[in-house]
Amino acid sequence: MQRSTRWNTIVAAAIFIILEVAACGLINRTSTLQNSWINRLTHRMMVFTWGFGDNIRNYFSLSKANDRLAQENFELSRELDYYRNLYPEERARAVDGSDNPDFRYIPATIVKISSNTQHNYIILNKGYADGVEPHSGIITPDGVVGIIDAVDAHYSYGLTIMNTKISVSARVGSNGVVASLVWNGITSNGALLKNIPLHYEVAAGDTICTSGISEVLPGDIPLGTVCEVYTVDGVVNEASVDLFQDLKALRYVTIVSNPVKDEIVGLEEKEDRI
Amino acid sequence: MRHLNSIIIVVILLVAQVLICNYFNLSQFVMLTFLPVIILCMPVNTGTIRVLILSFLMGIAVDFFADGILGMTAAALLPVALLRKYIISLVFGEEVFARSENITMRRQGPFKMNIGIVLSTALFLLVYLHLDDAGLRPFWFNLARFTASLAASSLVSLFIAALITDEERTKWR
Numbered sequence: 135m136q137r138s139t140r141w142n143t144i145v146a147a148a149i150f151i152i153l154e155v156a157a158c159g160l161i162n163r164t165s166t167l168q169n170s171w172i173n174r175l176t177h178r179m180m181v182f183t184w185g186f187g188d189n190i191r192n193y194f195s196l197s198k199a200n201d202r203l204a205q206e207n208f209e210l211s212r213e214l215d216y217y218r219n220l221y222p223e224e225r226a227r228a229v230d231g232s233d234n235p236d237f238r239y240i241p242a243t244i245v246k247i248s249s250n251t252q253h254n255y256i257i258l259n260k261g262y263a264d265g266v267e268p269h270s271g272i273i274t275p276d277g278v279v280g281i282i283d284a285v286d287a288h289y290s291y292g293l294t295i296m297n298t299k300i301s302v303s304a305r306v307g308s309n310g311v312v313a314s315l316v317w318n319g320i321t322s323n324g325a326l327l328k329n330i331p332l333h334y335e336v337a338a339g340d341t342i343c344t345s346g347i348s349e350v351l352p353g354d355i356p357l358g359t360v361c362e363v364y365t366v367d368g369v370v371n372e373a374s375v376d377l378f379q380d381l382k383a384l385r386y387v388t389i390v391s392n393p394v395k396d397e398i399v400g401l402e403e404k405e406d407r408i
Numbered sequence: 409m410r411h412l413n414s415i416i417i418v419v420i421l422l423v424a425q426v427l428i429c430n431y432f433n434l435s436q437f438v439m440l441t442f443l444p445v446i447i448l449c450m451p452v453n454t455g456t457i458r459v460l461i462l463s464f465l466m467g468i469a470v471d472f473f474a475d476g477i478l479g480m481t482a483a484a485l486l487p488v489a490l491l492r493k494y495i496i497s498l499v500f501g502e503e504v505f506a507r508s509e510n511i512t513m514r515r516q517g518p519f520k521m522n523i524g525i526v527l528s529t530a531l532f533l534l535v536y537l538h539l540d541d542a543g544l545r546p547f548w549f550n551l552a553r554f555t556a557s558l559a560a561s562s563l564v565s566l567f568i569a570a571l572i573t574d575e576e577r578t579k580w581r
Contacts, residue, residue: 146456150490153464157486160468160479161539168477171542 174284181257181289184246237352240264240389242272245289249322249382254296256280260389261288270391271351277379278302278357279387281350290389296322296381304357305345306336312345315357315375323380325358330371336363342375349398352390417572421446422469429474439536439557443470443481444488444528445565448495449573453508456493463489477540484536488528495531499524512573518566525565526558533557 161168192199242258260266262285272279272292280294293300296317304315304327311334318324330336340360346353358377366372392398421442428440447463467482474481496504500516513521533554541550 142456146460146490149457149460150486153460154483154486157464157467157479157483161477161483164478167542167544168480168539171544174543 254294256292261286266290303345303348322382323377325375327373349395426473437556442565442568444532459489513570
């Protein structure tokens with residue numbers, strides 16, 4: 135009798151959760167206001183859940199990470215010394231950051247990254263309290279990871295390049311044609327360079343970099359190499375690209391934001407109105 | 409026959425709730441509802457699962473016809489349905505279930521009835537107003553809205569409870 139009561143309670147609780155989720159789903163679809171609020175709550179919950187697990191995992195892998203960082207630091211110092219000796223006049227410019235004054239860089243750690251759907255996302259441990267703004271780029275030394283979509287106080291939510299909604303403005307080589315780079319929808323390090331006009335020559339082995347013509351990402355970040363080029367419908371060329379950065383093997387990223395982005399967007403809007 | 413009467417009464421109350429939502433907007437601080445009392449006054453031996461499903465359907469129906477945000481009333485009614493048995497045990501005592509007697513104003517008395525109504529209405533309003541607010545309005549506004557809505561809805565619900573649990577009317581039938 136007691137077991138049957140307990141069983142009834144469990145079933146009732148399960149039905150309650152199912153119906154409540156259904157009701158929230160309906161609210162989510164019906165109202166934009168409630169939709170954004172529910173999304174914000176969901177993001178916070180995900181951040182809390184995954185952040186907690188990640189903190190525990192990090193705690194136990196601290197010594198390994200320290201060793202790796204120390205080794206990396208040592209190699210970078212040697213490399214820096216080498217270049218300092220090679221180009222002494224460039225040293226001052228590199229130290230004050232005048233090479234790329236338009237962008238601000240914020241290092242961040244990945245709290246969660248998804249890779250098993252067509253709309254993959256990433257959650258980072260830096261938010262607006264750290265200076266992160268929506269529509270900032272997420273990069274690594276090996277390429278572009280994604281774009282920040284929503285920002286909370288201490289966390290930010292972004293769409294990765296493994297998302298069918300994202301495209302990155304890319305250039306073949308440093309002076310070649312500019313085209314859109316999108317995920318190939320299959321592998322975590324595969325992409326497609328689309329809509330290349332036929333009169334531009336792109337060959338296998340060419341390096342793809344960010345074009346720098348968008349206000350989100352700085353230019354000349356290496357993205358990958360062209361693997362194969364083929365013509366689509368006899369109208370344009372398309373190239374399959376092997377990305378340098380495999381999104382499945384990622385832990386640390388850099389958020390890059392353009393402080394004059396609003397000014398550029400404002401200018402575009404003003405031009406649109408004219 | 410008794411079931412049919414109960415269904416007719418519930419339908420009439422739902423229509424009344426839809427009319428109130430559509431035409432009687434007293435103030436932005438007052439949200440008048442008596443749906444929780446319908447849930448509370450359902451026969452005590454009705455299983456929680458059945459009450460949950462009925463609440464969901466009632467909530468969806470009210471939202472649909474009242475031109476509100478679909479799912480909001482349902483989402484607020486479900487916790488009332490889930491905790492209905494606990495509210496009844498807490499306010500009216502365990503013996504209500506042992507005797508399988510329905511909750512009526514005459515048996516339970518207006519005082520206990522009022523406590524039950526206030527508890528279930530407060531639960532409903534907490535969820536409903538929280539969802540409706542979507543994190544936009546200040547706390548004082550929500551508190552004032554909650555207090556005013558709870559007072560108004562409890563008064564109306566007490567009257568409705570007296571009406572739908574009228575034993576004389578049932579006996580006469």
